[in-house]
Amino acid sequence: MSQYDYLIVGSGLFGSVFAHEAYKAGKSCCVIEKRDHIGGNIYTEEKEGIQVHTYGAHIFHTSDKKIWDYIHQFADFNRYTNSPVANYHGKIYNMPFNMNTFNKLWGVVTPAEAKAKIEEQKKEYYTEHPQNLEEQALNLVGKDIYETLVKGYTQKQWGQKCSELPAFIIKRLPVRFTYDNNYFNDAYQGIPIGGYTQIIEKMLAHADVHTNTDFFDQKEYWMNQADQVIFTGMIDQYFGYQLGQLEYRTLNFETKVLDCDNFQGNAVVNYTAYEVPYTRIIEHKHFEYGTQDKTVITYEYPATWSPGDEPYYPVNNTRNNQLYLQYKELAKKEPNVIFGGRLGQYQYYDMHLVIAEALKLAEKLL
Ligand SMILES: Cc1cc2nc3c(=O)[nH]c(=O)nc-3n(C[C@H](O)[C@H](O)[C@H](O)COP(=O)(O)OP(=O)(O)OC[C@H]3O[C@@H](n4cnc5c(N)ncnc54)[C@H](O)[C@@H]3O)c2cc1C
Numbered sequence: 001m002s003q004y005d006y007l008i009v010g011s012g013l014f015g016s017v018f019a020h021e022a023y024k025a026g027k028s029c030c031v032i033e034k035r036d037h038i039g040g041n042i043y044t045e046e047k048e049g050i051q052v053h054t055y056g057a058h059i060f061h062t063s064d065k066k067i068w069d070y071i072h073q074f075a076d077f078n079r080y081t082n083s084p085v086a087n088y089h090g091k092i093y094n095m096p097f098n099m100n101t102f103n104k105l106w107g108v109v110t111p112a113e114a115k116a117k118i119e120e121q122k123k124e125y126y127t128e129h130p131q132n133l134e135e136q137a138l139n140l141v142g143k144d145i146y147e148t149l150v151k152g153y154t155q156k157q158w159g160q161k162c163s164e165l166p167a168f169i170i171k172r173l174p175v176r177f178t179y180d181n182n183y184f185n186d187a188y189q190g191i192p193i194g195g196y197t198q199i200i201e202k203m204l205a206h207a208d209v210h211t212n213t214d215f216f217d218q219k220e221y222w223m224n225q226a227d228q229v230i231f232t233g234m235i236d237q238y239f240g241y242q243l244g245q246l247e248y249r250t251l252n253f254e255t256k257v258l259d260c261d262n263f264q265g266n267a268v269v270n271y272t273a274y275e276v277p278y279t280r281i282i283e284h285k286h287f288e289y290g291t292q293d294k295t296v297i298t299y300e301y302p303a304t305w306s307p308g309d310e311p312y313y314p315v316n317n318t319r320n321n322q323l324y325l326q327y328k329e330l331a332k333k334e335p336n337v338i339f340g341g342r343l344g345q346y347q348y349y350d351m352h353l354v355i356a357e358a359l360k361l362a363e364k365l366l
Contacts, residue, residue: 002224002225002226002227003028003030003225003226004028004029004030004208004225004226004227005022005027005028005029005226005227005228006018006019006022006027006028006029006030006226006227006228006229006230007029007030007032007222007223007225007226007228007229007230008029008030008031008032008207008229008230008232009032009215009222009229009230009231009232009233010031010033010040010231010232010233010341010343011031011032011033011035011038011039011040011200011204011209011211012039012040012041012042012232012341012342012354013039013040013042013200013341013351013354013355013358014040014230014340014341014342014344014354014357014358015031015040015230015232015340015341015358016031016038016039016199016200016203016204017203017354017355017358017359018230018340018358018361018362019031019203019204019206019207020202020203020204020206021358021359021362021366022362022366023205023206023207025362025366027366028208029206029207029208029226030207030208030209030210030225030226031204031207031208031209031210032209032210032213032214032215032222033209033210033211033212033213034212034214034215034233035211035212036211036212037197037211038197038200038201038204038209038211039196039197039200040055040232040341041055041056041058041312042055042058042196042199042200042351043055043196043197043200044058044195044196044197045195045197046195047255047257047296048257048292048294048295048296049290049292050284050285050288050290050292050294050295050296051194051195051284051287051288052255052284052296052298053196053282053287053298054253054255055251055253055310055312056251056253056282056298056300056312057267057268057280057282057287058191058196058351059080059082059184059189059190059191059287060077060189060190060191060192060351060352061082061184061186061188061189061350061352062186062187062188062189062352063185063186063187063188064352064356065187065188067352067355067356068187068188068352070355070359071192071199071352071355073202074198074199074202074203075193075194075196075198075199076192076193077190077191077192077193078190078191078193078288078289079190080189080190080191080267080287080288081182081183081189082182082183082184082189082267082268083095083181083182083183083266084183084266084267084268084269084270085266085268085269085270086148086149086153086269086270086271086272087269087270087271087272087273088148088149088152088271088272088273089273091104092104093105093148093149093272094181095149095181095183095270096174096175096176096183097141097145097149097173097174097175097176098175098176098177098178098179098180098181099111099114099176099177099178099179100179100181101145101149102114102117102118105144105145105148106144111177111178114177115177118141118142118145118175120142121141121142121143121144121145122139122140122141122142124142124143125138125139125142125143126138126139127139130167131167132162132163132164132165132166132167133154133162133163133165133166133167133169133170134146134151134161134162134163134165135163135167136167136170137150137151137154137170137173140170140172140173141173141175145173145175148272149272150162150170150173150272151272151274152272152273152274152275152276153270153271153272153279154169154170155274156274156277156278156279156302157249157279157302158249158302159249159302159303159304166317191287191288193288215231215233216237227336228336228337228338228365229336229337229338230338230340230361231337231338231339231340231344232339232340232341232342232343232344233343233344234246234311234343234344235324235327235328235331235339235343235344235345235346236323236327238331238337238339239327239330243323243326243327243330244323245307246314246320246323246324246327246346247305247314247315247317247320248305248309248311248312248313248314248315249302249303249304249305249312249313249315250302250303250304250305250309250310250311250312250313251300251301251302251303251310251312252300252301252303253298253299253300253301254278254298254299254301255296255297255298255299256296256297256298256299257294257295257296258294258295258296258297259294260294260295261291261292261293261294261295262283262295263281263283263295263297264281264283264297265283265286266283266286267282267283267284267286267287268280268281268282269281269283277301278299278300278301279300279301279302280299280300281297281298281299281300282297282298282300283295283296283297284296284297284298311343313348314342314346314347314348316346316347316348320346324346327346338361338365340357340358340361341354341357341358342354345357
C-alpha cells in the first residue's frame with residue numbers, strides 16, 4: 001500500500017489545482033517542489049510592501065466565467081487592465097497597436113486615415129509567400145510598425161534576426177482601430193490583491209508539501225510513495241533525454257528597489273529597440289495601484305537556454321514539436337504517471353488554460 005493516492009511533482013498552478021481537487025474528492029496528496037518555494041512561475045513575494053512578480057509580469061485574464069469564478073475562491077482580484085506601453089528611442093507608443101499608436105506614428109486621427117496608411121505601408125513591402133518572420137510582419141502591418149515596435153523586440157526575444165526566424169512565430173499582429181489600450185480581448189482580467197502565492201497556499205493547504213526536493217534525486221523512492229504520479233516537470237528530463245533535448249528560451253531577471261515612489265508610471269514598459277539589452281521593465285506596485293514611498297522594478301533579459309537554466313518558453317519549431325510527440329508516445333506507455341502543465345506538455349499555457357487543463361484531468365481521474 002502506498003502512503004498517498006497522488007504524488008504531484010511540481011507545486012505550480014497545474015499541480016496545485018489538481019491537489020485541491022483531489023483533496024475535495026477525499027484523496028491524499030504529496031507535493032514535491034525543487035525550488036525553495038511553492039507556486040512555480042506565478043510565485044509572488046513581498047518587498048517594501050509591494051507584491052513582486054518574481055518570474056515576470058503575471059496578469060490573469062479569461063473569457064471563461066467558470067475559471068474566473070474558480071480562481072476567486074482563493075483571492076479577491078482588482079480591476080487591473082493590462083495596457084503596456086512601448087519605449088522606442090525615448091518615444092512612448094501604446095500597445096496593442098491601436099489608434100493612439102497610429103496617431104503617434106503618423107499623426108492620423110480617424111480610423112479611415114489609419115486604415116489607409118496601413119494599407120499603403122503593407123502594399124509597399126508585400127511578399128506573396130513570406131519566407132521568414134520579417135516578410136510576414138511586413139505583410140501584416142507594414143514597415144513603420146514593424147521597425148518601431150516589432151523588429152528589435154522580437155530579435156531580442158528569440159536571439160535571432162527576424163529575417164532568419166520562421167514566419168510561423170507571428171501568425172497575427174492584431175491592429176485595433178479604436179482608442180482602446182486594453183491589451184486583452186477577454187471578458188475578465190485582474191491581479192489578485194495581495195499576490196498569487198496566497199492562492200497556491202490555499203490550494204495546497206491539505207497536501208503534504210516538500211520544497212527543496214528534486215524528484216530526480218530520489219526518483220524511485222518518490223514513485224513508491226503514491227499510487228499515481230502527476231508530473232509537471234520537463235517531459236524529456238523524465239525520460240532521461242533518451243530521444244534528445246527539447247529546447248527553450250530562458251529569461252534573466254534583475255530586480256532593484258528604488259528610493260522613488262514612481263519610476264515609469266506603468267506596470268509594464270516594453271523596450272523595442274534592439275540596442276537596449278532588456279525587453280521589458282516591470283514596475284510591480286502599479287499592478288495593485290501601490291502608494292508606497294519606494295518602488296521595485298525588474299529588468300527582463302531574454303537569453304539562450306542551456307540545461308540547468310529555467311526553461312521559460314518552449315521553442316515550438318518543427319524539430320521540437322516532433323520530438324515532443326515522440327516523448328508523448330513514451331508517456332502514454334508509462335504506468336501510473338500523468339504529464340501535465342506547461343513543462344509536462346511542452347506548451348506555453350496562460351494561467352486560465354492551465355487551470356482548465358488541471359480541472360479536466362481532475363474530472364477524469366477523481
Ligand atoms: C515570463 C512569463 C510571463 C507570464 N505571464 C503570464 C500572464 O501575464 N498571464 C498568464 O495567464 N500567464 C502567464 N504566464 C504563464 C504562467 O506562468 C503559466 O501558465 C503557469 O505558471 C504554468 O503553471 P505550471 O504548473 O504548468 O508550471 P510551473 O509554474 O512551471 O510549475 C512547475 C513546477 O514544477 C517544478 N519542478 C520541475 N521539475 C521538478 C522536479 N524535477 N522536481 C520537483 N519539482 C520540479 C518547478 O520548479 C515548478 O515550480 C507567464 C509565463 C512566463 C514564463
